[in-house]
Structures are given as structure tokens and as C-alpha cells.
Amino acid sequence: MVKRYSVWIAAPVLLIVLPQIFDSGFAITMMSEMCIAIIFALSYNMLLGQGGMLSFGHAVFYGFGGFISIHAINLVTDDIIVIPLELIPLVGGIAGFFFAILLGYISTKKAGTTFALISLGLVELVVACVLLFPSFFGGEEGVSGDRMLDYSITGIGFGKGVEVFYLIAFWLMVATALMYLQTQTPLGRMANAVRDNPERTPFVGYNIHLVRFFQFALSGFFAGIAGGLLAINYEIVNSEMIGALASGHVLLMTYIGGVGHFFGPILGAVLYTFLHLTLVNITMAGQLYLGVLFIIIILWAPNGMAGILMVHQPVWRAGLFKELLPTYLMALGAGLVTFFGALILVEVNYHLSLSIEPDKPMQLFGVEFLANSWPPWLFSIALMAAGYFMLRPIIRKIGLKWDELTQVMQGGK
Amino acid sequence: MEFYVISLLNSLVFGMLLFMLSSGLTLIFGMMGVLNFAHASFYMLGAYLGYQVSVFIGFWPALVIAPILVGIIGAGIERYGLRTVHKYGHVAELLFTFGLAFMIEELILLIWGRVALNYQVPASLDFTIFKLFESDFPAYRVFMLVVSVTMFVALYLMLTRTRTGIIIQAALTHAEGVGMLGHNVPRVFMIVFGGGSALAGLAGVIGGNYLVTSPSMAILLGPIVFVVIVVGGMGSLTGALIASLLIAALQTFAVGYDYSLVDLLTLFNIELGSEPLFPDLWRIKIENTGPLLPYLLMVVMLIFRPKGIMGERES
Amino acid sequence: MKLKSLLLFLVGAFVFSIFSTAMAASGTIKIAYIDPLSGGFGDVGDAGQKHFQFMADKIKAEGGFLGGMNFEIVPFDNKISAKESLVQLKHAIDQGIRFITQGNGSSVAGALIEAVKKHNRRNPDKTVLYFNYAAVTPAFTQSKCDFWHFRFDAHVDMKIAAITDAIKDTPSIKKVYLLNQDYVFGHAVSAAAKKMLKVKRPDIKIVGDTFHPILKVKDFSPYVAKIRKSGAQAVITGNWGADMSLLGKGVNESGLKASFYTFYAGGLGTPSTMGKAMDGLRQVTEWHDNLSVEENRPFDQKFRKAYNDKFSNGGKAPWYYGRIRTMMEMLVKAFNKAGSTDPKAVAYALEGMEHTTYYGKVVMGRKDHQLLQPLYISRFTKTDGKMVKYDRENTGYGPTTEFKTDALDTATPSSCKMKRP
């Protein structure tokens, strides 16, 4: 019993402690963005992972949640309505829910590629509307507001980033708990059923269109909450939040995290946001690394990071993980050698073609060298070759070890 | 009158360029069920390779070499990438091409840099072929038309007269059956994917200098190609042709109409108050809806006729 | 399983904190350059960074300011996204950076003005000053003006004032066509042009006022056909990037003879994609390649050459932002005048500052923080080795001045009501 609820106790403690340890403005911003991304990715996984609906337009509901929230904030500032800031995310959620109902009924009639294409078309339409309706969307500049409202339940001013982080963290816990519970309800289960077997579901009495539609609407609700939180965090909402790019980001993070498990998108959102925000200031090749990570996941780990972890669950339970560990460590070592080889090659190339002064020496891990000299090239190719030749037998060995363990575990039954 | 004739000609040129792009995509979708998000990236690759080859040995060899290179790259990606994810289903395949589009753009940035290329129309085609009313009609547009029509005819002949073509046609309608007849389906897939990529590459070579060759060209043209194949009917070449021309015409001609809802109301002698509800809605002119129309068409089509104009089956 | 994600997070946060705690070296003033360095606008941001870097190096070589201090340009990639810019702003503030500069995208500039304003109000001990070198929405120094924001580029109304002054002096122009991108900036160009033409040349007819979707049009020939149909002798357009290139190509192909008054025909990367379509286009800028020839300023020619040798990638991306030079020179003066590196003191020093450039006097508006500087309308023609000595981006076409407005003449009435700390 304690074990079952331990995650739900540990997570809030962690959320309270973290900003006390990492208290720089950027760290707070990053953690806030991570929490928002988690809600957004989990809401996306209600579609992709649980409902089998691949959407390219989920940011529409996120964006509408954001726009309505920022308008609500401005209305409160102008003393037209009274909503405490703590409840603004709920406004965003209701907005997301409303637009999901509006757009969802027609788009959930079909699943699969048709659904994906409709979502793609809708997002383009909404983006086109952003520029056509500047009085709502604020045109290119977007709509900004001031989150320091006169109304607050808690009496917190929300001027400081860390105060906003705690608000976001609170909503993160609420939204995550609700979304988790939703998977345990009849609708959540039937969404799984529709995903697994849309052919059979009508013959147990369910209208698959409506199952998808309700799932879609709820997912829009949570995306709207995330959007409302984003509006509070940045105090500005503009077209980039509603567009195809934002939808693409949430797809990437969810898939990298793993669509097959509830906690997958959490891993994905944390890792992706971290990489997305930090790589950009470390390397010019950030986009490339993210793209490679995505492709590697698709090619070799279709269930994402969560999938990789869960494959090991039975081994871990059987107490056999230590059998795998040595080979894994070897693979990690060889993998790192290959990775560093590739990394040097990529960085050298980026430096040569995209840095502002390619002829100047570049720095990598504290070592300074000239990109257009031969040693880094030779070194990187040597590393990659060495890594490759080390990896091949190790991967074979891992395969053999797995076969062995599977037999042991089945024998044990 | 002048406006209509010129617009008609121009929409024909642009429509055929669109068709060149979408024909490959629709064939790939029809055969393999893969919605290739990276298709416009092959178009971009074609433009860049076309530029590079034409810098070395001139435009005319580039016209042949660049599409072949793109085709080989495409076939390689099918063989070593797409085939691996095939077993995980269409969603994984689609996401793979999604990631691929991302990677191709990064690689192009890496090789050719961020700045748009100075890729110009070759001197031998850079003249005015005829005068239409007062406007000059550039020879290059005629050339583009010739290339795209030639390509259409060649593709048509290939599909109806050659063995591979007939297998492809059969696979378009009865994907499962072809494998049973003992054909090497993976190889056919590779040929189709490579061929489709090559067509996109060709569109890039002749479209890159006519339009702009820059790292964002794929993103700018990508979504519209999807519209074409959806509206035309996935897997249908004729549908893609009709839809390409239709969408090009739609976008070209919408420019000519600067009426808004206010004008419509004025027609009925209704005057709008000074502060109407939804102030933006009333001022939108037809000409501004140009980019919106294709997507509207696509969504409406998907909802009411998912088969598209000429499609044989739903996606 | 959750534990694993937390571990990952902690490791990540640790790595990050190492990066972020790199302290500023004493004796340098860091300027955060927040602009796109990747993605579709990466080329423009990249060129801007090189301009700033070049000026920082030059200032260092000349002995710096405040007794040997120097500028260090710290690039932050914002992917031309407002949201990412705000994250990068936080990042910059964490690193102790108190001065930021940005130019591309009104959406980004608007977000930064707001964010800097709020930050300074909430953290009066850590104020930040923002120098805008290229975002031209008039409101930024009018209704939305702010003490912490300085603009070194002429805004839309000022550029249109210059263009309409030039048109005023050209009696052959009777019909004008306005073609702009359908978003805030395009609408501002159109509105300003209509308003000013009405005052300056009431006889001119606006025969078209078209907005086209931004960055979506692949073929401008229908628009060109429309312009031809209207019989306009002059076209005013604020188009930039691909929208400018494609428009130029369309005009060139169809042989349309109207005069094109543009904002950005010479904009970074645009000429190289237009090639010979550059011929005859006009631009309004504060500096252009052949100004030094026309005004006989050999030092400026040397400056241009020094930059191009170092950064232009074989002439493909030559010096463009004359105002970045003005801005950096003025900053040196402002730091010296303030005698401190406190943003507030620097801001007060900048207000109302006069400065003499190679091409006349410039003044930083005391009330609205808008720089007044001379504006030139120049026309692109084939280089002839004499007055048209330098071309733009290796196209073989270079600008020659047709019309000049003095700094003070560019001033437009401002509705700015600034609150000063």
C-alpha cells in the first residue's frame, strides 16, 4: 500500500524542494516549463497513447487555453471580471475543452491517417486565422498581460518566478492525478479498446466515434490547463503557441518518452524540455541531436524510454538485473566512445559551416583546437570506428544474455 | 481579361510544379500506406543538389543528375530506415519521415549554410518568350511546363507499359495481392520510394531557381502538397493532377478578388455599425483567404469525402 | 520508474548549473544578443551577430571605454520565438548580463519590452536595458514606449516619411500601389503611406492596397498582373525575406516598369536570391554600400572592407546594419558619460545624446528613446566602377542615392508618455 502511493507522496516533496536547490531564474523557468510540458504531453498521450489518435494539431487547444487565459487575466486587471490567478488555468482548461468539443466532433469521426490529416489541416486553418483575427489573437505580437492580479486565494503576489513555479507544480499534481485516474475509468478503458481494436468495440456496445470524441474533449481540457499555465508563466501568448511547431514538439516529447505507459510522457517532457532549453546555448547542433534521438527511438525503441525501462521490470523483479549490468556497462562505454566520436565530427562541421568565425579555434570539453586541421577529424573517425567495432559484439552478447534470462525466468515459473 | 489569362497561365505552371511534387507522394502513399512527411525535403534536396551540380557542370546535366541522386538517397532511406520501422506500423513510419524531414533540413544547413542560395535561372532560358498583352512571359515558365508535362507522360507510359509499372498499379489497388503473386514487394517499395523522391528532386531542380532555394523551402511548400494528395484522392495520379491544378488556380485567382463581407452587406444596403461584433471578420477580403482555402478544402474533403476526388479507397 | 526520471533530472540540472554559473570576467560588459541563430531566420541573426562582434572587436582595439573596459557579445538563440526569447532573457539575467540587444521580429521585441519592464519593476536591484536595432513597429517608441527600451532603427512611419518625401518630389508619379504582408507590420506600412501621401501629394491616387499572406505566396505573378492592371507608376512595399525576393523576381520576369520603393530589397540574403531582379529596385536605409563613395569617406570604405574580409563569407553577406555601428559608438559614449555600468545611469546618459556619424548627426530622442538619423533612398543599378562602385551580395548590382532626409526631418509626432524610475 505504501509502495503504491509512494510516488504520489515523493513527487510533491520533490517539487517543493527542487526550486530551493536550483534557484536561478533560468532554472526556475526551465522547471516551470518542464511541469507545463508534462501536463501537455500527458494530455497528448490521452490521444496518441491511450486513444490511438495521432494528432498534428494538439497545440490548438493548448494555444486556445493560453489565449483565453491571458484575455481573462487582462479582464481581471481591467476590473471587468473577478477570478483569482490560481484559478486561471481552469479557465484555460475550460477553453481547451470547449474548442476540443467544437473541433473534435468532426475530426474524431475517423481515426488513423484521416484523423492525422484533419488535425494537420485544422492547425493550418487556425494559424491562418491568427493573422486574420488580430483583435483576438493580437496578430504577430500576440497578447500580453500582467499576472500580478489583485485577486488571489493564497495571498501570494506571483511576481517572483518561484511563486509561479509552485502554482504550476500544484496544477501539475492535480492534472496528473486526474489524468492517471481517467485511465482507470470506463471511458479510459474503452479508449484503449478503440485503439487496440476499433473493429470489435462496436460489438460490445460502444460507439467508437463517441469514445474518441469524449477522450479528445478531455484531452483538450488538460491541454488547455497547460496553456493557461504557460500564459501565466510567460505573461504573453502568441501564434507560435498554437501552431504546427508546438504540436510537433509535444509529439516528439511524448514519443521519446514512450506512448505505451502512463509515465512515458513525463520522462519525455522532462528530457526534451531540458535538452531543448539547454542545448541551444551549448551547441549549434541541438536540433540535430534531438532529431537523432527521435529517429533512434523510432528505429530501435518504439515504446520510448518508458518502454526500455519496462522491458527490464520482470528482470529486475526476478533479481536478475545484475546479470545484465556488466554487459550494459560495456555497451554504455562503447556507446559513449561512438557518441563522442560522432559528437566531435558534428561539432567540428557545425563550427566550420555555421559559426561566425570558422577559422578561430573552437572549444570542446575544455580542449581548444582548430576545426580545419586534421587531428580532430582523425580522432573522431577513429573513435567512431573503435566504438562501432566494440559495440557489435557487445550487442550480440546482450542478445544472448537476454535469451538466457528469458529461459531462466520461464523455467522459474 | 489580361489578369485572367496571365493568372490562368501562371496557375498552370505552378499547378504542374505542384503535381510533380505530389505525384511521387501520392504513389508512395498509395503503395506503401506511408504518409511521407519528408517529401518536401526531397524537393529541397533536389534544389540544393541541382544548384551544386549546375555550379560544377551546368544546369542541363544537373537537370538529370540531381533527381537521380535524390532518387538514390530516397531509395537508400527506404531500404535502411523505413523498412526497419515497417513492422511497427504506419504511425511509426509516419513519425520516422517526420524525424527525417527534421534531419534533412539540419544537414542542408550544415552543408550549404543558412543563407539562401544564389540559384538563378540558366542564361540559356533567361529570356522573354512572348508578350501577353503588356506583360512579358518568361521562357523559363514555358520550360517548366514542358518538363512537367513530359514527366507526366513518361510516368503514365511507365505505369501502363512496363512490368514494374503494372505491378505498381496493381499494388495501388490490391496491396496484399501483389506479394502473393511472387513479386518482391520490398523491392517494389524501394523503387517507388526512390522514384517518388526523384520526382520531388526534379521539381526542386526546376522549382528552386524559379522560387527561392533556402533551408525553409521545404516547410513553406510541405503542407500544401498534403492538401493536393488528400483532395485528389490518395494514391490517384489523375486525382493529384486535377487537385494540383485546382489548388494552384484557387490560390492564384483568389488574389484577384478584394471583396469582403462588408461589400456583401453593402450590396444588400446593410450598413455595419461602427463597432461591430468580431470586427476582423468583416474586413477579411477574399484575396487574403488564399492560404486558408486549400486547408479548408482539405478538411472539408476529409470529413465529407475522405476518398478525395479520384481516390479508390479511404486512407 | 519515477525515481529514474528524477535521477535523470537531477543529473541534468547539475550539468546545467555548471554551465550557468560561469561568471562574467571583470572588465567586460556583456551584451546579450538575443536573435535567431538557427532555423529559417538563422542567416539574418547570424549576420547581426557578426556586425556586433566586429564592432566589439573594433572598440576593444581602440582602447575600450570607462578606462579600458570592453564589450563582450554573448549570443542567445531565440529561434525567432517570443517564448524562447523570454527564456533566454532569464538565462542572460542569471549570467549577470544587464544589457540586451535584439532586432528580428516585432513579436519578439514586443515580448522583450514587456518582460524587461516587468522584470525591472519586480527586481529594481537587477535592472536590464534593452537596445532594439531593427524591430520597427512604431508603437514601441510611441504608445508602448518604455524607459528601458532604446531603438536605433527608424520605425515604419519614419521610413514611409522618407519614401513619401521622395515621391513628393517626383511629379511623374500619379498612381501609387501598396503591396504588403498581411500582418501588423504590413498594415502599419500601408496605413502610414496612405496617411502621408494624402498630406504630401493630395493629387496622387492610391490605386491598390493589397495585403498578401505572409511567407505563403510562391508566385507573385498574379499580384504583378494586378499592379500592371492598376496602372501604378510606383509601388510601396514593406516585404522582406522570401516575400521580397519572389516579388522582385515576378516583377523582373514580367517586365513591369513601375518604381518599387521597398524597405528591404537590400535586406540580408535577399539580393542573392533575386540576382538580376535587383535592377531598378529602391530601398530606404540609414546606410548603403556606395554612400562612402558618394560622400567620399575613404575611412568608411576601409571599415566596410575590413568587415567584409573578415565576416562576409566571400562577399555573400557584406556589412549591412549601419545603425549597429552607430549604436555601439553611442554606447561607448554613454558608458563614459554615465561613468558607471549601471543600466539606469547608462539609459539616462543615452537620452538626448547627439552623435556624429560619417553621414550626419544623429540624436537619441529624449522623450521616446527613438534614434533620429538621416535616411537614404537608394536605387540598385549595375555596378560601373565609378559611383556605383560596390555591389550587394555579389549580385553585380549596387545602390546609388536618389534622395536623402536629414535626421531631424524624420521625426514624427510621438504619443509616448514615459515613466522614469
Place this chain on the structure above:
Amino acid sequence: MTNKIALNLVDVEKRFGETEIIRGVNLAVKRGERHAVIGPNGAGKSTVFNLISGYYPLTGGKIELNSQEINGLEPFQINRLGLCRSFQVTNLFAKMSVFENVRCALLWSEGYKYSFWHLMVRQKKLNKKAEEIIEQLNMSHRSKIPVGELSYAEQRTLEIGITVAGGADVILLDEPTAGMSKSETEQAVELMKFVSEGKTLIVVEHDMGVVFDLADRISVLVYGKIIATDTPDNIRNNKAVQEAYLGEEEEV
């Protein structure tokens, strides 16, 4: 009279493009009857099931369930009117456990609709009922296992279980014993007898042993038409049936 008929097909036709698959089928199944549909391969047996269950739209004719016309209704609507079906090819929710499969099949009939406010673990009655059904299927020990890992016969058994779980009173089973061994078939027949107690059962089956053991009446479908409907004994002796069907079967 009519209220004794559970399922009534009148002149039912189905064309796919030019091809006519079902050419005017008339069939009346009495309430409480166990009815088998037999016929050679390609006769259209599965198509008839697909038409009845609303999977395909009709080209002509009508279908009545308990005197109510059901052609044109969606499958889920027909299911809610009390008709359920199984599939020829095993068609389960592959990623879920046996227990989850049965529970999903129960949800609608237990009145949960699209609820997202009931937690499944708390629904004692629902869970108990699911366990009971699994016990009837003799699969209690396999309850937690994902159905993808079950043996073929177990999957077929579960297929029947899911079909009847919702409590429909007209049950359509499409080749329930296909691919089973002899002993497995016997068990399946016992199960079918048990679950169809007091209900109407219509079954498509190739195994004549099963058919003659189970059915009260048999219809013979040949090339999209029913050539005979009668008791097992009469069918066995029917000349036309022997010629058209049994004869051919022997040849095969």
C-alpha cells in the same frame, strides 16, 4: 407469431460494386432456437453475419431483430438492441488482460456508458461479474495474462466469452471451433450450449459434427441464397443440399 421470431431476414441483398454476394436471403430464426448456417466456402456466410451485425450496409431487403427493423443502424446500436457476434478471426483487445477484455465487454450492459467518474477498481459488482464469466470459461488461472499470450484455443474460448458477456439474447458465432483440436472442440460445444441456454444462437460452422450436435435447425447457404432451412435430419436427407453442398464437400 412474429414475437416468436428473434431474427428475421427478408430478401436481403448485398453487392460489392458489380459483384452480387448475397442474392435475396430469407431467414427467420425463432426465439430460443439454436440455428446453424452452413454452406461451401465463398457462399457468403460471414457476409450474412456482417450484414446482420451492421458491419456492412445492405444493398436491398430488410433485417428485423425482435420485430424491430435494424438495417441501417450502426453496429453499436444493434448490439445495444440485444445482438452480439463473434469473429471468424480472433478479434480481441490484444494488449489487455483476459480480465480486462471481459470487463470491457460488460461495461455497456452494466450501464457505465462513457463515464469518466467511476473508478474501475471500485466497481465491485462489475468486477465480480467479470470474474464469474471467466470462471465459466474455465480461465480463472489465466485472468491476469495479456490475451496476446494465450493459446489459440484459449483465445477462441475468450472470443465466445466476450461475445456473450454483454448479456445479449441473440448470439451470432462465426466459426467458433475453427482450428481447434477434437477435445477442444468438444469443450467449446459444451460452452456454447451452456451460454446459449434460454437465448437465441446462430452459428456458422464448418465442422458438421458440431453442427448436427448443436443445431435445432440448419440453413444451407449456397452462392448467396438459402436453398434450404430445416431440422438436421431433414437437411441430411435433402437432395438439393446433398448435390449443392455435401457432395461438393466430399469431393474436397
